[in-house]
Amino acid sequence: MAEQQVAIAPVAADMVRIGSCASVGQGGLAAARLEGVELVMLRHGDDIAVFEGRCPHQGTLLAEGTLDRGVLTCRGHGWRFDSCTGVSINMPAACLRRFRSALAGDDVLVDRADVLAWKRDTEGQVRTEPARPLDDLPGPHGIPLLGNFLQLHKDQIHTDMEHWAETFGPIYRINLAGRDAVVLSDGEWIDRILHDRPETFRRASAIEMLSREVGTVGAFSAEGETWRRHRRPVVQALDAHHLRDFFPTLVTVTQRLKRRWQHAAASGEPIHVQHDLMQYAVDVTTSLAFGHDMNTLEGQGGEVQHHLERILPMINRRLNAPFPYWHYIRLPADRAFDKSVAAVREAIGGMIVAARERLAQSQELAAHPRNFLEAMVAAQMRGEASLSDDEIFANAFTLLLAGEDTTANTISWVLYFMCRHADVQDRMRDEATAVLGDSDVLSDIRDAAQLTYLDAVVHESLRLKPVAPLFYMEPNDDVVVAGYRIPKGTLVVLVTRPNTLRESSFADAAVFRPERWLETSAAALHRNGFVPFGSGPRLCPGRSLALLEAKAALSMVCQQFHVRQAPASGPVSEAFAFTMMPTGLRVVLERRHKA
Structure with a gap:
């Protein structure tokens, strides 16, 4: 055959x-x-x-x-x-x-x-289906004009939609201030919609509109041919070759995190895990993106992080607003957001100018750029990427913003599970000791592939605590999904966690069991709808970097410390602000006494 x-x-x-x-x-x-x-x-x-x-x-x-x-x-x-x-x-x-x-x-x-x-x-292999109207879909009752909008809690939108999925099934309809939205949690359809981008489906147009307002239309928010033009240089700048070259810097930043947490362990003070890991992710990402050592972990670059912490929550707030109020009135939070975007734009703009000057002065550097920004500018100078400086800024800005939140939250959730499962932490420690040997941190990028159990823990954490629990989409034309006709431009929300909690997808689905990821190959184990980094043509280009950061930070923790939840930290909750983060997570680190 x-x-x-x-x-x-x-x-x-x-x-x-x-x-x-x-x-x-x-x-x-x-x-x-x-x-x-x-x-x-x-x-x-x-x-x-x-x-x-x-x-x-x-x-x-x-x-x-x-x-x-x-x-x-x-x-x-x-x-x-x-x-x-x-x-x-x-x-x-x-x-x-x-x-x-x-x-x-x-x-x-x-x-x-x-x-x-x-x-x-x-x-010709695509089957035609009889289509039913959206009015036939079940869904929660709303109120006149606002529909279900007031029933969605600002920082708990993902859990609200998950609870409705339990009541109304894997496809239902909600009304957002007069606009219909279809909510899907079926794994097969999640995969199919992500597969059919950018031709049949696109990101919600509101995402591109908001990005255009702040001048950040890059590979994440662009669509169609514009997306294709952005995608290639972004992927090339984050390929395995560039990550190998960058790895020594990742080692340096991980050592800083180790020193910071050694001081905390010596004092016995509880650590605000997510805050520290946000600084770790910012330092890693700015070094990779710009070749600029911001060093927020040691208190030298906190101002930029302060601006970044304002931006994603405001984007999430505007994305879920019933109407664009900021077009008519600027609240104090909007003015602070504008100032933060301007400050980050000025900082990145100066780095673009400096990168172009360095590349113009060194043919060797132009041939072998050392960071994301240099790679993008070098491709622009060689004519391989027809991107303007504004578009280079947009992609660098996106990398910085996305690299901070998603990576920090992923590592934070893993530490949460380590506190709850002592046997998992012990096995992670044994593996880290075997792989790292006498080294305090992961110092050879080739050793990352040997951290197989740690990788399994990360994937199991992403299954139960996905940092991207919602994907906002819309069809480019009228389409039929699960037997229902969805008109062009209808908001389609993909809710990813319910499918991974079904026994049909994972045995003992409610149990935290990392071993399930070791039972067979990653390709064969793939389950419909498990898409922590997206799927299809728009699979996250930064996935390899995020997993490498997680392995570096977590193997260091396992090599150096025992982690337990701080006694007075209270319950750990989920909060959604474009990504899902833990709130109330405080841990105490105790230095390991090696034999």
């Missing part, structure tokens, strides 16, 4: 250029696009093969993966494909479609008719 799929017919006349041999580069792979079809070009010996560009598993862009010794590995869930045949090494029955292609000098040509025929075949 696989041999029939990959047989290459004689070159046809309808050959069109999709890229160059040079663009494939040292990594051996590059993205292309033709007639709305994502493609990936793979170097195989002296040849370049052209395949469908999305992984058949979850639709992740294959050009963002890695090619090593003839094997293409998808960055989504690790599916692997032979670079010559396209046959999946994980599941031999699966096979990437290889298109007829040829080389003409430096040009890579592909048979347009072959691509179009495959596109028609795959589109």
Whole structure:
């Protein structure tokens, strides 16, 4: 079956250029696009093969993966494909479609008719469903004009929607001040909607509108062709090569966190975990993003963090507002938000100018940029990324903002579970000791892959305490979802946690059991709707960095300390402000006495 799929017919006349041999580069792979079809070009010996560009598993862009010794590995869930045949090494029955292609000098040509025929075949596999109107959907009763808006608590929106899912099922309707919204918690549909971006679904238009108002339309909030133009340089700036180069800085920042917490352990004072980890994440992200050592952990850059702490909560507040009141009146919080955005913009703008000057003065640096900002500016200067300075600012700003909140909250939730499960903490400690040896912190990036149980703990924490419990989407055209017709522009909220708490998705779903992630491969264990970093073509480009930060910080904690919840800290609660964070989490650290 696989041999029939990959047989290459004689070159046809309808050959069109999709890229160059040079663009494939040292990594051996590059993205292309033709007639709305994502493609990936793979170097195989002296040849370049052209395949469908999305992984058949979850639709992740294959050009963002890695090619090593003839094997293409998808960055989504690790599916692997032979670079010559396209046959999946994980599941031999699966096979990437290889298109007829040829080389003409430096040009890579592909048979347009072959691509179009495959596109028609795959589109023809979509089943039509009888569609029911939104009025047939169940949902909570509201009040005139405001609908269900007042029933949603500002910092508990995610739990409100989860509770309604228990009552009304995996798809229901709510009314937000006169606007219909569809809420989905079914894993299969969550995966399908994320897979079908950006063509069928997009992020909620309010996200792009809010980003445009503050001048931060980058890879996170852009759509369509604008998103494609932003995506490639952002992904390249966060690839494995750049993370390896950056790793020594991550080690330095992790050592600072160790020293800070050693002082706290010596005094016996409870630690505000999430606050300290926000500073840790800011220091890591600013160093990676700008090559700038902000050092908030040691009290040298607190002002920027103070501005950042204002921005995400206000974006969340505006996103969930019934109408854009800030267009007509500026409250004190809005004026403070404006000042914070301006301050961060000024700081990043100065860094962009300095980066361009450094690159202009050093050909070596231009060829091998040391951080995200330099990589973006270098791509701009080489003509590989048609991004303006404002767009570079937008992507750097997004990395800084997202890198702070999500990573800090993820590590905080893991520490919460470590306090509650002494056996888990003991096993994490044993693994950290075995991997780190005599080192205080993770000092070799290759050792991160050996922290398999720690990685399992992080994934189990993300399952029960997802830092991104809600995704806001809307269809680009009228669509049918789960048998209901959803008009273009309708807000669709994906609520991710209920599906992961169903026994049909995970055995003993309510139990914190990291071992479930060690039982089989990550690809085979994937469950519908478990999307802590998104899924499909817009899988979070910073996922590898976030997991590396978590491993660095947590292995250090396990190597150095025993963690317990502070006696007077009270209950730990969830609060939602664009991401989900723990509130009331205070811990006491006790120095480990090594044998």
